[in-house]
Amino acid sequence: MTDQVLQVLIIGGKGRIGSSVAQDIATHTQAEITVTGRSPEMGRGVSFDLGKKCHFLELDLANTDKLRNAIAQSDLVIHCAGPFHHRDTQVLEICIEQGVNYLDVSDHRSYTNKALILYKKAVDAGVTAIINTGIFPGISNSLVRQVIEQFDQPEKIHLSYLVSGSGGAGITVMRTTFLGLQHPFTAWINGNWEEIKPYTDRENINFPQPYGVSGVYWFDMPETITLPDSFPTVKTVITKFGSIPDFYNHLTWITAHIFPKWLMQRHYMIEFLSHVSHNMTSFTNMFTGIGVAVRAEVTGKKDGKTVVYSATLLHENTAVAAGIGTGSIAKLLLEGKLKHPGVLPVEAALPTNLFTQIMAERKIQIHSDWG
The missing domain is CATH 3.40.50.720 (NAD(P)-binding Rossmann-like Domain)
Known part of the structure; x- marks a missing residue:
């Protein structure tokens, strides 16, 4: 047989x-x-x-x-x-x-x-x-679970994603990024759902080399809604995304906050921005690479004390x-x-x-x- x-x-x-x-x-x-x-x-x-x-x-x-x-x-x-x-x-x-x-x-x-x-x-x-x-979502979720299990009572999750250039991905991923800038979204903050504007509240996160200190911004991700349900004691879930080189972060911020909302909600505009971005990153990939870093940081109680624990995963090709x-x-x-x-x-x-x-x-x- x-x-x-x-x-x-x-x-x-x-x-x-x-x-x-x-x-x-x-x-x-x-x-x-x-x-x-x-x-x-x-x-x-x-x-x-x-x-x-x-x-x-x-x-x-x-x-x-x-x-x-x-x-x-x-x-x-x-x-x-x-x-x-x-x-x-x-x-x-x-x-x-x-x-x-x-x-x-x-x-x-x-x-x-x-x-x-x-x-x-x-x-x-x-x-x-x-x-x-x-990778994110996906491996990022498993990183969070791995870190969560180190705690007696996890209370806060902070996820940071960083991508170099295009990440080796195609036009579809570019579309996903710009579609994610169209509308505010709700995030689980201090036990309540609060409205968040995408690509706001920049934080500089210290990633392992070769990335070092890099900026990340609020970005709507599925983890924002699944993690509070999977881990009920958690009162805050933060999901932030950033690009390398930093120049792209500033362009994305302009797209999210300066471009008229009605224009960003037009299909032809999403297509235009996606193709322009893909062409730009195809060039800068030669200098930045196409890697990814995902960092999961959890704050919570362990042995009666409030402590912080993080796990970071790197890969040279995001796709x-x-x-x-x-x-x-x-x-x-x-x-x-x-x-x-x-x-x-x-x-x-x-x-x-x-x-x-x-x-x-x-x-x-x-x-x-x-x-």
């Missing part, structure tokens, strides 16, 4: 993040991978890039019958077709209907809220659906790091080492022992510090 080859379907698998996810799974598992794209041209070079166990499927998400058929033939579906700001939960719902495990790289609270509503349906179907995987975040969880699901029916954010689904194991497997170091 031969072992059945497991089938992984990656929707949007030809984008920078989707390709990184596919590469990680191709490297670390024996699964057969099908990546999708909206046109035949997107399928060129798939087998060359990822080997013979990777195939291409032309698929438009609007074609529900073809989507349902592709999901029904899969053991795991990974949704990488962003941006997720206005994406519906059709893929997740079909996975639950078909009894197929699900991951995504979603990165906006609007999608997170819609997905979490399906929790009971996933439980009833025995489907493990983990959302917001990737590859996102692929590792999702691909490593995919491997655990395919191997049957992770089973947690429901729709869950990473910190609620992935135990710290498995997180540290998969980071060690990929030789990713985590720098920890008390004080």
Whole structure:
């Protein structure tokens, strides 16, 4: 009797993040991978890039019958077709209907809220659906859980994300950044939901080398809403993002605060800014690199004292790091080492022992510090 080859379907698998996810799974598992794209041209070079166990499927998400058929033939579906700001939960719902495990790289609270509503349906179907995987959100959530577990009573979470240049990502990630500047958002501050303006309240954070002291600003992330629910004693959750070189932070601040709001809410403006930014970072990448730093700092009680503990993870390629975040969880699901029916954010689904194991497997170091 031969072992059945497991089938992984990656929707949007030809984008920078989707390709990184596919590469990680191709490297670390024996699964057969099908990546999708909206046109035949997107399928060129798939087998060359990822080997013979990777195939291409032309698929438009609007074609529900073809989507349902592709999901029904899969053991795991990974949704990488962003941006997720206005994406519906059709893929997740079909996975639950078909009894197929699900991951995504979603990165906006609007999608997170819609997905979490399906929790009971996933439980009833025995489907493990983990959302917001990737680097941030994703690995960032696991860093927080790892730090939280050092405390008797955690009280405050401060997450800082720093990306060099384009981060190795494509136009879609640029769109995500500018879409995140459009509206104020609510954050959990001192036990209350308070309205926050994006890209405000700059803080200079001391990251490990090669980054050093760098500026970060308020940015709307799914962790803002999932972490208070996952860790009820926490009264404050701060999520801040910054770029290298610092010049980009000032341009982003101008975009968020000087440009007319009505203009920033036009599709053509988002497209214009995304393409201009991508072209600029493609040039500066030569000098800055495309790495990422994620720092999780927690303040709380331990042995009756108020203490601070932080953990920081670095990677030289942001897109590859996102692929590792999702691909490593995919491997655990395919191997049957992770089973947690429901729709869950990473910190609620992935135990710290498995997180540290998969980071060690990929030789990713985590720098920890008390004080």
